[in-house]
Amino acid sequence: MTNSSAASARGTRRNKAETPRRRFVRRFTRRHLNLVSLGFLLLVIVSGLLAQWLAPHDPLAQDVVNRRLPPFSPDHLLGTDNLGRDTLSRLLYGSRVAVQAAVISVGIGLGIGLVPALIAGYLGGWWDGVLSRIADTLLSFPPLLLAMAIVGVMGPNLTNAMTAVGIIFAPRFFRVVRSAVLSVREETYIEASRSMGTPTHYILRRHVLPNALSPLIVQISLACGFAILAEASLSFLTLGVTPPEPSWGRMLAEGREAWFYTPWLTVIPAVAIVLTVLACNLMGDGIRDSVGRETRDAG
Template sequence: MPGGDDGSLRRALAALWRDPPAVAGTGVLLLLVVVGVAGSWLAPAGINDVDVDRMLQPPSWEHPFGTDELGRDVLSRVLVAARVSLQVGLVSVGIALAVGVSVGLLAGYYRGWADSVLMRAMDVLFAFPVLLLAVAIVAVLGPGLLTAMVAIGVVYTPIFARVTRAGVLSVREQVFVRAAISIGASDLRIMRRHVLPNIAAPLIVQTSLSLAFAILSEAALSFLGLGVQPPAPAWGRMLYDGRGFVTDAWWLGFFPGAAIFLTVLAFNLVGDALRDVLDPRQLTVSEARRSTS
C-alpha cells in the first residue's frame, strides 16, 4: 500500500508552518480549544448573574465586553459559549464523517445497486438547502443542543459521502488494491488497510472546512431559537438578543459576532492550507519554486 513516508510528512508540516495565515488560524483554534475547555474558570463572572443596576453598561475595565439587558457580563457568556460551538462542531461533523465515509466507502467499493441506492439517498438530502433541512429536522425532533448536533450532522453527511466515493472509485482501480483482491484479502481489510489511508487527505480537508460551516449552522439555529435554549449562552442566541440594541448597545452583537467570525475564518484558513499542503501537485510546485529561487 503506497502512503506518505516520514519525509513527505515533514515536508507537509514544514510547508504548513511557512504559511502565515495557516499559523494564525491554528493559533486562534488552539485558543478556542483552551477557552472551550476552561471557559467556566476563565469567566470573570457567572453567566447568569443578573444585576439590573449594571444593565447595558458599555465595555469597561470591570466588564471588558460590557453588560447585557439583564446586567450579565458579556465576556463571561462569550467565553462559556465557545464550549457550545466547539462541541456542536466536533460532534456534528463527527456524525457526518462517520456516516458519510461509511456510505461513500460502500457505494464506491461495491458500486452497482449499492452505489445507486446509497448515493441517490445522499442526493435527496443534498437537494435541500443546508439550513432549511436543519430547521426541518430540529422542528420535528424539538429544539435543543442534542437535536441541533444531529440535524447539522445529517445535513453535512452527503458532502462526506461524495468526497469518499470519488476517492474510492479512483483508488479501487490501483494496482495494490487489485493485488490485495487477487490474494484473497477480505473486503473489510482492503477498505481499512488500503483504501481509507489513501483517501484520507481530502477527508481531512473537508473535515476542517465542515467544522467552520457547522459552527455557522449552529449559530443560525440558535439565532432562530432552535438551538441552545436560554439561559445557556450561545453566540447565535446572543446575536438574537442583541438585535434590538444595535444603536444603543452595539457590544451585545459585536463581540459574539466577532467570535463567530474569527472562529470560522480560522477554520477556513487552516482548511485552505491543508488543501494546498496535502495536494502532492501543490507540494511539488512549491518545492520546485524553492529549488530555483
C-alpha cells in the same frame, strides 16, 4: 561537481528521505496564515474547554444595576448585556457551545456517511447506484430549512440542532470519500491485495481509507466552520441553544434588541463568529494546499 549540482543532489536525497507527514508539516508551516488560523482555533477550543475557570463571572448571573455597561468597564472587560450579565463570560461559554456544535455535527455526519461511501466507491455496481441516489436526494434539500424541519420535530436544543446539521453533512462526506475511493481502488497495490485473497474489510481499512483521508480532512475543516455558523443561525432563531444558556447566536439575538444603544453587544459575538468560521475555512485551504497525493503502498 558544481555547487548548484551538489545542492540539487542534496535536495533530491532530502526529498526522498522525507516522510509524507514531515512533508505536510513543512508545507503547512511555511505559510504564516496557516499558523495564525491554527492558533486562533486552538484558542477557541481551549477557551471553551476551560471556560469554567477562565470566565471572570457566572455567565447566567444577572445584575440589573450594572446592565449595558460598555467594554473596558471596571470588573467587566467587555461590558455587560441587557440583564447585567458579563459579556466576556458569556463569550467564553459560547465558545464551548461552538466547539460542541462542530464535534457533534461532524461526528454524526462521519458516522452516517463514511462507511456507505467506502462501500459505494469500492464495490460500485448497484451499491454505488442506490447509495449515491440517497445522497443526491439529501443534497437536494436546502440545508438550513432541512435543519429547521428536523429541529421542529425533535425539539429545540443543541444536540437536536447539531444532529440535524450532521445529517446535512453526511451526503457531503459521502461524495468526498466516494470520489477518493473510486481513484484509489484502481491502484496496482489494491489489485495485488485482491488477487492474494485479502479480505475486503482489511483492504478498506488498511489501504483505501488512509488514502481517502486527505480530502476528507479538508472537508471536515470546512464543515466545522459551517457547523458553527449553522448553530449560531439556529440559536438566533431560538431553534438551537435554549435561553438563558450562552451561545454566540443567542448573544446576537439579544444584542439586536438594543442595537442603537449598545451596538457592542451585537458586534462582539458577530466578530467571534466571523473570525472562527474564517479560521476554519483558511485551515481547510491550508491543509488542501499542504497535502499531496500521498498514496501508501501495499506494505
